[in-house]
Amino acid sequence: MNRKKVTVGISGLNAIDSPGPGMAVAMGLHEARSLDVRIIGLAYESLEPMIYIHDLVDKTYQLPYPSSGSDMILSRLEYIQEMEHLDVIVPNFDAELYSFMKIEPRLKRMGIRMFLPTMEQYEERHKVNLSKFGEKYDMLVPHGKAVFEPKEVFDVKSEFTFPLLVKGKWYDAYIAYNIEQVLTCFNKISAKWGLPVILQKFVYGSEYNVTGLGDGTGTTVAAVAMRKQYITDKGKAWAGISIDDTYLLELTRKFVCATKWRGGFELEMIKTQENKYYLLEINPRIPAWTYLAVGVGQNIPEALVRLALGMKVQPYETYDVGKLFIRYSKDMIVDREEFEKLSMTGEL
């Protein structure tokens, strides 16, 4: 097949214990049958490991933090575009998506395409709004409440039983067994990720996730279900297995169809002993374990880039069941000069 040459910018280069999806996206793009991809890394921190993995990332540029505002990001991307002529950007961090969605039209004028959820889709599925989302789309969601200050914890405590989950608006979730622990978690999470903090009913069961891609018209282009086999203390899947859970996949198609979801996503579900599925979260981007989807026959990063470029994409219908992903960590030896170059010039 004649592979189309494309230059793709990706973020989420932090292949750490709570990994960003950049590694999986880069690996998927390198294995794309229809695309010949040059990958430009977009990093926030100088120690994001993928910056130094040169067989996956051709060149990396540092970006200003999303909190610095979209104009700052845009100005930096203008410079990167002059140097690299990006065709597509795949943002992989929850915290940066809002900024990228805001500047999407301006990036398009610069020749950079993305394939992101709409602002409405992004807001509707937000952890803060998940209970309403569940009601609207007839999905079971554990009772949740957004709290903005510690005293509110006391106001809403009668709505919950212990243990309960305390979650950050972007990342982090802790189980709290009493009100003191809730307050400790509230302070810890709000200091790191800001407000609100979400309290959510704790549901016992096995964790199942689906990674998928919606084309924005209601069609599910890809969907792979996975059962977490090994979970880190941060709740991240360190190993998982592809499964053929027809109910879960049907639920996914229903979600994509009802919301006309545009872009990559991850559904985090929990299955109780009574075989009920609760939706814990919807992440509006490709998850870090998406390389399992690539490995079982659904190259979600490739399909997403094709959609961004306006190319035809045939929806995936099947995948291999019973394949595992097992994550591992590895030490790299990096010359100081590389670290110095990135730190001093913001590019490597």
Added chain:
Amino acid sequence: MKLKENIAISDSGYLFNPSTGESFIVNPLGMEVLQFVKKGKSFEEISREILTRYNVDPITFEKDYQDFIHQLRQYLLIGSDE
């Protein structure tokens, strides 16, 4: 009683349920019983086979058999309507 059709059983005694992602290991005798169950044999037929081959009394076998079937049901390896 029927094993769910999609359950993968390897000769080594490794079972994999592709719907849930759960896997199990059964011992050689469990494997034998499973193969009988898979062929659709009744308890009476299975009991007859096992009692002929092994030195076990009927009451002990029936108790162990029922325990085993209960576990298969609990782990959703046997259809819920069975």
